Amino acid sequence: xxxxxxxxxxxxxxxxxxxxxxxxxxxxxxxxxxxxxxxxxxxxxxxxxxxxxxxxxxxxxxxxxxxxxxxxxxxxxxxxxxxxxxxxxxxxxxxxxxxxxxxxxxxxxxxxxxxxxxxxxxxxxxxxxxxxxxxxxxxxxxxxxxxxxxxxxxxxxxxxxxxxxxxxxxxxxxxxxxxxxxxxxxxxxxxxxxxxxxxxxxxxxxxxxxxxxxxxxxxxxxxxxxxxxxxxxxxxxxxxxxxxxxxxxxxxxxxxxxxxxxxxxxx
Amino acid sequence: xxxxxxxxxxxxxxxxxxxxxxxxxxxxxxxxxxxxxxxxxxxxxxxxxxxxxxxxxxxxxxxxxxxxxxxxxxxxxxxxxxxxxxxxxxxxxxxxxxxxxxxxxxxxxxxxxxxxxxxxxxxxxxxxxxxxxxxxxxxxxxxxxxxxxxxxxxxxxxxxxxxxxxxxxxxxxxxxxxxxxxxxxxxxxxxxxxxxxxxxxxxxxxxxxxxxxxxxxxxxxxxxxxxxxxxxxxxxxxxxxxxxxxxxxxxxxxxxxxxxxxxxxxxxxxxxxxxxxxxxxxxxxxxxxxxxxxxxxxxxxxxxxxxxxxxxxxxxxxxxxxxxxxxxxxxxxxxxxxxxxxxxxxx
Numbered sequence: 001x002x003x004x005x006x007x008x009x010x011x012x013x014x015x016x017x018x019x020x021x022x023x024x025x026x027x028x029x030x031x032x033x034x035x036x037x038x039x040x041x042x043x044x045x046x047x048x049x050x051x052x053x054x055x056x057x058x059x060x061x062x063x064x065x066x067x068x069x070x071x072x073x074x075x076x077x078x079x080x081x082x083x084x085x086x087x088x089x090x091x092x093x094x095x096x097x098x099x100x101x102x103x104x105x106x107x108x109x110x111x112x113x114x115x116x117x118x119x120x121x122x123x124x125x126x127x128x129x130x131x132x133x134x135x136x137x138x139x140x141x142x143x144x145x146x147x148x149x150x151x152x153x154x155x156x157x158x159x160x161x162x163x164x165x166x167x168x169x170x171x172x173x174x175x176x177x178x179x180x181x182x183x184x185x186x187x188x189x190x191x192x193x194x195x196x197x198x199x200x201x202x203x204x205x206x207x208x209x210x211x212x213x214x215x216x217x218x219x220x221x222x223x224x225x226x227x228x229x230x231x232x233x234x235x236x237x238x239x240x241x242x243x244x245x246x247x248x249x250x251x252x253x254x255x256x257x258x259x260x261x262x263x264x265x266x267x
Numbered sequence: 268x269x270x271x272x273x274x275x276x277x278x279x280x281x282x283x284x285x286x287x288x289x290x291x292x293x294x295x296x297x298x299x300x301x302x303x304x305x306x307x308x309x310x311x312x313x314x315x316x317x318x319x320x321x322x323x324x325x326x327x328x329x330x331x332x333x334x335x336x337x338x339x340x341x342x343x344x345x346x347x348x349x350x351x352x353x354x355x356x357x358x359x360x361x362x363x364x365x366x367x368x369x370x371x372x373x374x375x376x377x378x379x380x381x382x383x384x385x386x387x388x389x390x391x392x393x394x395x396x397x398x399x400x401x402x403x404x405x406x407x408x409x410x411x412x413x414x415x416x417x418x419x420x421x422x423x424x425x426x427x428x429x430x431x432x433x434x435x436x437x438x439x440x441x442x443x444x445x446x447x448x449x450x451x452x453x454x455x456x457x458x459x460x461x462x463x464x465x466x467x468x469x470x471x472x473x474x475x476x477x478x479x480x481x482x483x484x485x486x487x488x489x490x491x492x493x494x495x496x497x498x499x500x501x502x503x504x505x506x507x508x509x510x511x512x513x514x515x516x517x518x519x520x521x522x523x524x525x526x527x528x529x530x531x532x533x534x535x536x537x538x539x540x541x542x543x544x545x546x547x548x549x550x551x552x553x554x555x556x557x558x559x560x561x562x563x564x565x566x567x568x569x570x571x572x573x574x575x576x577x578x579x580x581x582x583x584x585x586x587x588x589x590x591x592x593x594x595x596x597x598x599x600x601x602x603x604x605x606x607x608x609x610x611x612x613x614x
Contacts, residue, residue, distance in 0.1 A: 055507050079510025086504035090367065094555025096286065098279050106498050107510040111491060115283070124276035133275040137282040139555070159509065 004031035004195065005081050005162050007052060011061035014047050014219075021047045022219040024061065029163075029212075034189050034196045036210035038203055040240050044219040045199050046087070046167055052197065053084040053165045079107035083161035085152055087168055091140040097151055098136040101126055104158030126157035129191075130184060146177035153184060164188070166198040170205070178202070182209045203240075207231050207255050215239045231255035290557050297552070297565040301349065304572035308345035309337055311580065339471075347470040347535055348572045348588070350478045352545075353486075354531035356567020358524040359542030360549065360559045361489055364496050365520055366426035369603055372543035373412075373528050376433025379537040380440040381411025382529060383463055386536075387444050390459045391451040397469065400462065401477070401533035408529035411436060416521060465538035465589025467575050474534045481530040486564075488523040492516055493558045538574075538589045540596020541567050547603065 007029045014022040022044040029035055029052075039045040050056050051063055054070050063070040065082065083104075091100060104126065105119045127133040130150040135143065140151055149169065156164055169185070170178040182205060188194045200206040206213060207227040215223040215230065217239055223230045232255075236244045242259055249256040309321045316324075316333050323330050324337045359372045373379055385407025389395040395403060415436050419429035444463070451459055461468070495516040498506040507513050528542065545567035549559045552566070574591035 050504075053504075053508055055504055074510075075507070075512055076510035079508065082508075084504070084508030086502065086508065088502070089505045090500065090502045092500045092556055096282065096556055098282055099286070099556045100501075102283070103498060103501060103505075103509065106494065109494070111494065120276050120280050120283075124279050127279070128275055133278075136275065136279050165508075 004193070005066050006031055006064075007082070007163055007195070007197070008064045009048070009052065009061070010064055012048075012051055012058040012063060013060045014044065014051050014056060015059050016047075020059070020219070022051070025219065025221060026061075027214065027221055027224070029195065029197055031195050032189075032193050033211040034186065034198075034209060035212040035214060036198055036200045036206035037214045037216060038200055038206050038239070039216035039222075043216045043239075045216045047219075048216065049165055049167050049197070049199050053082065053086075054078065055084075055086075076107050079159065079161070081161055081163060083156045083159045083164045085156045085164070085166045085169060087171065089152055091148070091151075094139050094141060096136070097132060097138050097140055097143075097154075098123060098127070100140055100151055101154045101158050104155040107159060122158045122160055123154075126154040129157055129188065130154040146173055146180060149173060149177065149181055150184070153181065157188070162193070163195040163197070166196070168199050168201060171201065178205060185209070203231070203236065203257050204249075207257070208249065208252055227254055231257065286554065286556070290553050290562075293552050294562050294565065297562060297569065301565055301568045301572065304569055304576065305345050305349055307576060308348065308572055309341045311576070312336065312341060343472050343475050344467045344470040344575075345572065346475050347467050347478070348575055349568045350475065350482055351467075351531040351535040351538065352541060352568035352571030353564040354478065354482060354527045354567070355538060355541040355571070356545030356549070357486065357489055357560055357564035358528040358531070359544075359567070360546030360563035361492075361496070361520050361524040362542075363546045364559060365499060365517060366429060367500060368426060368430060369543075369547050371426065371430050371433070372546070373524070374537065374540060374542050375437065375600075376430055377415060377435075377437030377440055378408050378412045378433075378525060378528060379532050379542070380437040380444070382408035382532040383537050384440040384443040384447070385410075386462050386533075387447045387451075387459045390462060391447050391455045394455075397474070401474065404533040405529045408532055409525060411440065412521070412525040412529075461587065462536050463589075464587040465536035465592070466587035467535060467571075468587060470535075478530045478534040481527060485523045485527045485530075489520065489527065490560055492520050492523075493560050496520065496560070497558055535571075536587075536589060538571055539593035540600070541570050541592050544592075544596050544599055545570060 009025055009027045011024045011026050012022060013020060013024055025048065037045045037049060051058055054063065054075065057071055065078065070078065101123050105122060108119065127136055130153055132147065132150050132154060135147065140148060143151065169181055173181065185196050186209060189196050210227060213225065213227045213230045214221060215235060222239060223235055231246060233244055233246050236242055236257055244257050244259045246255045246257055310316050310318065314336060316337055320330050320333045321337055324333050362371050362373055363369050382404040386400050386404040389400040389403035415429060415433050418432045448456060448459060495511045498509045498511045499516065503513050545563045546559055549562040549566045553559065553562050570592060571588060575588040578586040578588050578591045
């Protein structure tokens with residue numbers, strides 16, 4: 001991609017009421033790469049993603065998109081560059097898959113204007129890319145959890161943004177569907193060059209799929225870099241307060257975390 | 268970014284067009300039914316007037332007898348029915364869709380109840396005339412809506428909280444109304460009860476005009492939010508990600524819908540359950556995923572006109588329209604509560 005869009009946080013402080021969650025955090029997200037944000041529950045990783053997606057405004061500091069302050073730009077224009085899949089989107093009862101995916105075209109449509117050829121092409125491409133083209137006329141209610149997540153990702157794809165933010169896209173999915181969704185996101189990243197930034201719970205999946213790992217502890221970036229460099233037993237202890245050993249993944253050579261517990265200690 | 272258009276695009280076009288066509292046909296049928304009910308209201312009564320006589324009156328010709336009965340009595344009545352019904356349906360479904368809950372109708376969450384309390388105070392304590400009562404009802408519903416919104420909006424907006432607060436406020440306003448009625452003199456009591464029932468009986472051009480003017484401004488304002496409303500149904504976060512200015516859209520919708528409902532209530536009284544029923548009925552007819560704003564307005568207008576015809580002519584005694592819609596609406600509310608409990612569903 002020639003002029004890739006850049007997204008960064010510049011000393012952002014984020015708070016709910018008087019509870020500060022993220023403090024003076026700065027982060028440049030690598031364009032055209034897959035970045036996973038990991039951390040313990042309540043460390044502020046989802047809050048950070050929400051700020052990057054302009055869902056909450058920073059107390060201080062700024063989120064910058066292509067060098068300009070995100071909050072100062074028209075939100076509809078931003079929505080053509082920056083897509084978001086939040087944690088628990090709601091599907092209207094009985095809505096058809098193609099119609100739901102079509103909602104992703106909102107930022108490209110004008111008031112009252114009908115669907116254009118571009119809209120249809122984008123929805124069709126999104127359905128194809130996520131492998132659900134044959135479900136287009138089915139009702140979203142009838143689908144399994146894994147299929148439904150594909151529909152939501154398709155909606156985000158139909159938005160045709162070069163940056164895609166996802167908040168725990170694998171939650172509530174069984175392990176096969178988790179792999180499925182992450183493979184799909186990798187496909188997108190490779191074929192379209194989409195910059196992917198996601199919050200992930202599972203450190204091993206994050207280490208396997210991410211090009212860049214951001215480990216957040218208490219609202220600060222604790223470590224940042226390629227999983228091979230970042231994921232160590234020490235990091236896991238700092239981030240999750242968990243003892244473990246880290247071995248090379250026999251499949252990929254990337255780090256694989258083997259947690260120990262009170263009953264299973266590795267010496 | 269550019270893509271190769273996959274062959275599935277054609278299938279998607281076909282699927283969408285089929286759904287779209289179905290909705291268009293149903294909406295047109297609804298509009299036709301509203302027109303038929305409107306025409307019936309003009310023709311039927313103690314004296315029957317043929318369509319050509321009615322049309323001549325509408326065109327401004329003098330027709331002996333018909334000019335007064337149709338022009339001064341039935342035409343304002345039918346116009347009030349259409350406008351108030353449309354306003355109730357549109358305002359109701361705007362609330363239900365925005366709050367993602369069919370129970371979030373303005374007549375359940377206290378907005379029309381606030382108008383009623385204000386109107387009853389106007390009639391019983393202040394001895395206001397019809398216009399005065401209308402203005403007070405208008406102020407009452409706007410004040411109630413504002414109070415509910417401010418109470419619900421503390422520490423972030425949550426629709427469940429708004430609905431619960433609304434139900435509480437509705438109960439409060441109901442008790443104000445009851446209290447005022449116990450203090451009312453016999454003749455005021457009758458006027459108050461008539462207003463509370465919701466009726467097209469008092470319809471005159473003077474009562475239709477403010478609602479018509481308000482509709483011209485407010486209906487397009489609500490309809491313009493249709494696409495944003497479609498995105499809001501996916502959740503506030505998704506909508507924001509799609510570039511909807513969530514707060515602006517929500518405040519615009521609330522203000523426009525409340526004002527529309529307030530004008531309708533001021534003109535026709537709180538015609539029971541129309542705002543509550545129109546949206547879900549439209550949803551059932553049109554199928555899921557469609558924008559319900561316009562169809563719900565048509566269903567509202569149809570409900571009011573049809574219920575008024577039933578109330579006037581189906582029984583020995585003439586009943587105000589609100590009694591008829593109330594008789595249909597109350598069982599429907601129970602049905603919906605039972606069903607919602609099972610499916611947890613939105614409309």
